[in-house]
Amino acid sequence: MTHEEIVEKLKSMIVGRLNLGISPDEIDKDQQLFASAEGGGLGLDSIEALEIVVGIEELFGVGVEYSEGVEQRFYSLNTMAEYIEELLEKGS
Amino acid sequence: MESKRVVITGIGALSPFGTGKDAFIEGVRAGKYCAEVIVRFDTIPFRSNQACLVPAVELEDKDPRLARLPLSFKYGIAAADEAIRDSKLIFDVEEKDRIGVFYSTACNTEQTEQYHLGIVEKGPSSASPLLFQNTTFMAGPGAVSIKRRITGPAIAIPGGYASGLQSIDVAVNYLHQSYIDVAIVIGADELTRLHYEALYRLKLLSPRRKGAREISRPFDAGRDGMVLGEGAGALVLESLSHARKRQAKVYAEMVGVAIAHDAFRAADIAPSGRGLATAMRVALADAGMSPESVEYIAATANSTRLFDNAEVKAIKKVFGSHAYRTAASSIKSMTGETFAASGIFNVIACTVAISNGFLPPTINYEEADAECDLDCVPNSARAKRVRVAMANAYSFGGTSGSAVLKAFEDTEEDE
Numbered sequence: 001m002t003h004e005e006i007v008e009k010l011k012s013m014i015v016g017r018l019n020l021g022i023s024p025d026e027i028d029k030d031q032q033l034f035a036s037a038e039g040g041g042l043g044l045d046s047i048e049a050l051e052i053v054v055g056i057e058e059l060f061g062v063g064v065e066y067s068e069g070v071e072q073r074f075y076s077l078n079t080m081a082e083y084i085e086e087l088l089e090k091g092s
Numbered sequence: 093m094e095s096k097r098v099v100i101t102g103i104g105a106l107s108p109f110g111t112g113k114d115a116f117i118e119g120v121r122a123g124k125y126c127a128e129v130i131v132r133f134d135t136i137p138f139r140s141n142q143a144c145l146v147p148a149v150e151l152e153d154k155d156p157r158l159a160r161l162p163l164s165f166k167y168g169i170a171a172a173d174e175a176i177r178d179s180k181l182i183f184d185v186e187e188k189d190r191i192g193v194f195y196s197t198a199c200n201t202e203q204t205e206q207y208h209l210g211i212v213e214k215g216p217s218s219a220s221p222l223l224f225q226n227t228t229f230m231a232g233p234g235a236v237s238i239k240r241r242i243t244g245p246a247i248a249i250p251g252g253y254a255s256g257l258q259s260i261d262v263a264v265n266y267l268h269q270s271y272i273d274v275a276i277v278i279g280a281d282e283l284t285r286l287h288y289e290a291l292y293r294l295k296l297l298s299p300r301r302k303g304a305r306e307i308s309r310p311f312d313a314g315r316d317g318m319v320l321g322e323g324a325g326a327l328v329l330e331s332l333s334h335a336r337k338r339q340a341k342v343y344a345e346m347v348g349v350a351i352a353h354d355a356f357r358a359a360d361i362a363p364s365g366r367g368l369a370t371a372m373r374v375a376l377a378d379a380g381m382s383p384e385s386v387e388y389i390a391a392t393a394n395s396t397r398l399f400d401n402a403e404v405k406a407i408k409k410v411f412g413s414h415a416y417r418t419a420a421s422s423i424k425s426m427t428g429e430t431f432a433a434s435g436i437f438n439v440i441a442c443t444v445a446i447s448n449g450f451l452p453p454t455i456n457y458e459e460a461d462a463e464c465d466l467d468c469v470p471n472s473a474r475a476k477r478v479r480v481a482m483a484n485a486y487s488f489g490g491t492s493g494s495a496v497l498k499a500f501e502d503t504e505e506d507e
Contacts, residue, residue, distance in 0.1 A: 017220075017222070018156065018160070018222070019156055019159060019160035020156050021154075021156050021159060047221050047222060047225050048222065050221035051220060051221045051222040054217070054218060054219070054220060054221065057217065057218075058214075058218060
């Protein structure tokens, strides 16, 4: 799975699970996920982050440790995809 | 000695009649029957397939966090929004910790079922945090409070089909104690497949006759079970002194309310209607009124032999010979059994009798039943304006409630 494929899968999963009412293409892969909408981010909250964790685990079959520092890995879709690539590598 | 007078200053309804209190009032006036074939979920396994569902819900706010809430909470939020708009309360000038939210539900939501099903099928690690958050009892009252930064009590009351009146009872007590000035009271439920199936298997639903509509016909000799409904009703209750200060329009005065339990069986009601009789008697005492003053009763009868008979017995017990001189109709003949919303809808029906000048009918009434021989305002609304009306609610499990409403007279007593 390429980096871009992971990003695309993440976009669809996030829009679907969070019922965001937008098209997956409307999320930029470098957009900040947790910054406010006014600040150009997606404005997600901590429960939504947990929902994304459950989504990643189902979609990619990896275990995500939701602990300190994970915010940096969840900064944008790009950083999230890098993190998933690492987890997939570790698992294989 | 109780001194605080409580008035209704806002009404909201999202019902099988459609969006808004006006749709509700016009539907009741026309005697519109709301049952349709269910398309929301598969009814093929059952011998029933109809219900009175809310046609559509649209929220004021386009926030995805509200959009993904269960239907039931969206109904409640929409009804609360309307009641608050209707009351013309201006939140910028209100003391937010003097406002309370009292939110009642009777049933689980479809998302609650999904949440548990997911855990059963895929294990605990697949539990959806969002579904968890959206399906807690506080999701509805929380959403109503958060939107307006209301910091007084927010209370969730999951009290069965009578919970609409339970939430009024709790709210009125807060108002009487002067803990708050304003109460936003909501009763809301959605119809889910699981709830439908449970009541079907208990043989409580009206069975389908070939090609015919399933009929909700409270008090009629041919009644054969419930037709289910759903929806949300909301009221703004306010201390009279607060309503006066802001020159609010008043629909009616809430003069008495009581809830009671029949202490009979876990999923049944006492056939004598003793619990409901207690609620009516205590509500009248709370109002300081005699049974003879009640001119209209918004009955809780839901087209089952058990409930309708029990309510008629209870009314006769409390009202004696006056039972035959007052009118007692059931709007569930039009909306079906609407669970937590039903108690609020019955209170709205009372405000209709008090301020819109007609008594809601019991529709689908064809054949008199010797056991239900009260004046049920058969088939069409009756032009009449009443001064005092009573709203009832009765639930499986034995909880019941009763409220007494009176036409508002702005006398100086109280404060």
